[in-house]
Amino acid sequence: MIWTGLNNGTKTVHGDILLDKGLIMGVGHFGTASYGNDLTVIDARGRWVTPGIVDIHSHLGDAPSPALDGAEDENSIKGTILPWMRSLDGLNTHDDSYALSISGGVTTSLVLPGSADAIGGQAYVIKLRKTAERSPSSMLLEPPYQINASEPWDASLPPRWRHMKHACGENPSRVYSATRMDTIWAFREAYNKATQIMKQQDEYCSKVEAGDLQGLGDFPEDLQWESLVDVLRGKVKVNIHCYEAVDLDGLVRLSNEFKFPIAAFHHASETYLTPELLKRAYDKPPAIALFATNARYKRESYRGSEFAPRILAENGFTVLMKSDHPVLDSRHLLYEAQQAHYYGLPENLALAAITSNSAEVMGMGHRIGYVRKGWDADLVIWDSHPLALGATPIQVFIDGISQLESPYISDKPPAFQKSPKVPNFDKETQLTLEYDGLPPLRSIKGAELVVFTNVSNVFVRTSGTVREIYSATAIAGGIVVSRNGRLTCTGDQSACLTDAVLGSDSEPFFVDLKGGSIEPALTSYGAPLGLEHINQEPSTNDGFAFEPLSHRVPKILGGSIVRAVDGLLFDTCDALYAYRAGVTTGITAPSHYGFFFGLGTAFSTGASHKLENGAVVQEVTALHTAIGFDDTPSVSTQIATLRKLLMTPPEGPAGVWFRKVSEGSLTLVVEVHNADVIATLLNLKGEVEAAKSSQIKLTISGANEAHILAEYLGKAKVGVLLFPRPFPTTWDRRRIAPGPPLSSNAVQKLMAHNVTVGLMIAEIWEARNLPFDVAWTSLDVNGTLSKEEAFALGSVNVEKLLGAELEAQDADLVAREFTGKDFLFQGRAVGILSPRRGVVELF
Structure with missing residues (x-):
């Protein structure tokens, strides 16, 4: 055509x-x-x-x-x-x-x-x-x-x-x-x-x-x-x-x-x-x-x-x-x-x-x-x-x-x-105009008992993976019943629309998914989502942590360590847009320049404030640092500093957390792109493990050049968090695996060597697009991923690599209408099933 x-x-x-x-x-x-x-x-x-x-x-x-x-x-x-x-x-x-x-x-x-x-x-x-x-x-x-x-x-x-x-x-x-x-x-x-x-x-x-x-x-x-x-x-x-x-x-x-x-x-x-x-x-x-x-x-x-x-x-x-x-x-x-x-x-x-x-x-x-x-x-x-x-x-x-x-x-x-079918956003468009470009993103209602009809598939988290538990065989699709945010029945009408399932204490709210699915909610990482309202407006943000190698850290900090949980900002537009897209958890580290260390946190993108039930999903997830060539001092100095912190952790709060890393009880996330530095980190991991008789949990984030070391990362059991569409922004990021039509995809290369891979974002506005990133990546790997593996790229893998220990039975699910069996670019989230918060929220 x-x-x-x-x-x-x-x-x-x-x-x-x-x-x-x-x-x-x-x-x-x-x-x-x-x-x-x-x-x-x-x-x-x-x-x-x-x-x-x-x-x-x-x-x-x-x-x-x-x-x-x-x-x-x-x-x-x-x-x-x-x-x-x-x-x-x-x-x-x-x-x-x-x-x-x-x-x-x-x-x-x-x-x-x-x-x-x-x-x-x-x-x-x-x-x-x-x-x-x-x-x-x-x-x-x-x-x-x-x-x-x-x-x-x-x-x-x-x-x-x-x-x-x-x-x-x-x-x-x-x-x-x-x-x-x-x-x-x-x-x-x-x-x-x-x-x-x-x-x-x-x-x-x-x-x-x-x-x-x-x-x-x-x-x-x-x-x-x-x-x-x-x-x-x-x-x-x-x-x-x-x-x-x-x-x-x-x-x-x-x-x-x-x-x-x-x-x-x-x-x-x-x-x-x-x-x-x-x-x-x-x-x-x-x-x-x-x-x-x-x-x-x-x-x-x-x-x-x-x-x-x-x-x-x-x-x-x-x-x-x-x-x-x-x-x-x-x-x-x-x-x-x-x-x-x-x-x-x-x-x-x-x-x-x-x-x-x-x-x-x-x-x-x-x-x-x-x-x-x-x-x-x-x-x-x-x-x-x-x-x-x-x-x-x-x-x-x-x-x-x-x-x-x-x-x-x-x-x-x-x-x-064929031309993709797309959702109807008439209502949202009108609200956007009515509210002068700032529509109410909390225009949702909670329901205790919800019945989803015309459901094609149901995917849930289980034991650190994603598993399909239902696939409709009838043209009319299946039924999913949720009470207080938990699935109570998945099947056909005769099995799920009974008094035994629905009970008589509340009136069910029916939602037609139009051939859509119930899926794991996704988890965003990489940008300071939850720490910023407007990126370039400092008065709206948590700000940047002190960088200990190139800036003078005030003595009053006394060797303490920065925690992202202390700077969380709720009710930000980008977090709420992400929530409405089915990205219900954000994991973020303190904002920083250069070599840095601080503690990440996991939070609910849909929460209105920190004291709300379920707002903070996990106070501390992992210890974060970054190594780069455009920083002061040298890369070798940054590596030497990290070696010292892991081999002989200092006294004080920071030392406590680095000791946990060297003992293997806390994940260390290093933001780095260059393959040579990644190789050095793999050697450092082996060095520390030999000295401490432990197994370090190391995750590489950013990782534009990680695909070059796929075999070695797999052998070292080091996971990788990637941008779905890499770009050679700087010299240390230039050796990308661009993906089709120039090459195979980095995700494909890494997973071929049993490397656990998750997707990440660069800026907070991108969090809402994570469902598209997951679908696009699954298409780029030429059929080598199952749907379950694709969902994992944006959910359980991200959480595993960042040290988030979320209970599968409490994890959010997304009701997405009209998704199509091939991840077509046409579905939209219409509700969040949140067992942790005990509610189904409908958009």
């Missing part, structure tokens, strides 16, 4: 695509005989084909990976207004992300300057494939003819778009210790300067046209300001980093004052709340470029909503999904569209948001973003429907050149070739 992008993304066709010399020469049905030996035939076997993904907001190359000193070129801090800066001048062609992003189907990116400046400079569109010249300039797609101007040398040639980045709000204010008033004045002053130059140019041209050449002099121009003059002449696509209503309003007013159109507002967290304001922008309403669920990381994004794409589309706006790479790895830009669709953005618009509409907004819709004759041969063949969770390219073409040499392909169930 070919998704063409035509007819507002609704036109799909069965057929063939003919490519020649980098262009699409036809879409339809072609015989092969007339082409002879010159034709290479690729059989897509009925799979989906789309245009290459177009990323409207990236810093690829300017903020390269791995990040190294001297390689960061996305921002200048030479002034607030810098329209003369160019992202092209910082484009690093050795960024590891090019190949990774191509493997996710990305073929074109708009590389923007950063957002430290009100006007950060000019942006450039690039194709991601390698070129023979190996230069940044050779990657450009339709650059301005003269780089510093839009006019062609030959007047018969069509003009080409230029691109510019603006930013407002917190970012430029923070960098320049300014206020919003300062930033808007800087904008107005700059545009006034450009307006004066433009008027002088117009007057000059009027004199020339009138033949008044006496004393004319040179044409009035200024190299620093010529690009901003082009903005006023309508020759530049202006993309604006802007979140809140106050800033959106300021830039809409600016566009009308100086009469220039806005191509798109980016990030734009509050745009769905202010549609009428946006419609007043000069010339036409701007497009809106969004994240799907990445929100609440600072005040400006606190009202960000997963329903924003749907709401904006319903108000007639062009919705785009973006990566802001490397903020989000552009390799997974398709995932942003999948989430937007899951939360209500129509299928055609979700795909258009990363292809045709993105191409149109960047002024390139005449050659990319569509599958049609004459357009660039940028195509992706997917292993499943592109909006199905885990959809992966089996081949990517840029300018007709295949980019994946030997793609690693996972087999997907047949159901994944």
